[in-house]
Amino acid sequence: MEAPIYIRLRHRIRHQANVPVQLKEIAEVSAPENLLPDLLSMVIHEIKQEEGQIIIVDAMTVVEKLSQHWPGVDIQFIGPSQTIIDTAAQSKKLSMPIFLFVWCLLFIGAALTIMNFHEDVSMRDVQIKLYEIVTGEKTEYPLIFQIPYSIGLGTGMVLFFNHLFKKRFNEEPSPLEVEMFNYQQDLDQYVILHERKESRNDDDSSS
Incomplete structure (x- = not known):
């Protein structure tokens, strides 16, 4: 056999x-x-x-x-x-002007989102109050809090997404990669189920 x-x-x-x-x-x-x-x-x-x-x-x-x-x-x-x-054709390499336009658009959008969030939660007022509690002085520009906070915010986002341009810090996938993977899995599952449904409909119509 x-x-x-x-x-x-x-x-x-x-x-x-x-x-x-x-x-x-x-x-x-x-x-x-x-x-x-x-x-x-x-x-x-x-x-x-x-x-x-x-x-x-x-x-x-x-x-x-x-x-x-x-x-x-x-x-x-x-x-x-x-x-x-x-069978889709391979996408062409993105041109530099389009890349810069999209990058600026996303950068401005993210910056506005962060600023609006800070305004909603009164972040500046909180930092002013913290500065007054710690030092006993009141100032409109508590840079001792604002500068480290800004650096930490950017560093935290880089570490969260596990990427700095093309450099990956470790083998663990970033949350964005996981979400893209889940989206692709859901899309593939839909395509398969949709194909089966169409095949059944074709069989029923032919019979």
Whole structure:
């Protein structure tokens, strides 16, 4: 009896449009040595123009393709049961003028947000009061509190997001990266469920 073929589908890949999708591109495969080269080069899906940007290849499609060439072979799947193929073109490198415009826009927006927050909670009045309590003197500009606070605020934000430009301080993902990951996971889940719903509707209409 032939040894079983173990397949682990990748969750998501980026692939060029109008190019056949091979098994090695969407999955990790463990199989007998005599079958492995042919398995890896096996074309699983032909991308068509009308399919759009996002294409779902599930385990059943892989089984059908492989069974046509190796009837009766034992195929076992590990991990995800679908692979999302993104055929969108690679985005071009952002131009420097656009980068500077977006950077200035975000910088000004963040600065206004922080200033409005401080005004809402009367931060300046609190610092003036603290300065008076500690020193016994009253001043409108308690710089001994304001300067360290401003430096600490910026340093805290850098440490919180775990990035300073392209430098990462440790291997722990930043909160922004975690949120982007969760968003991508939710988006992929929606795409998969939406694809299944459309497939059921197509089957019902054809019957």
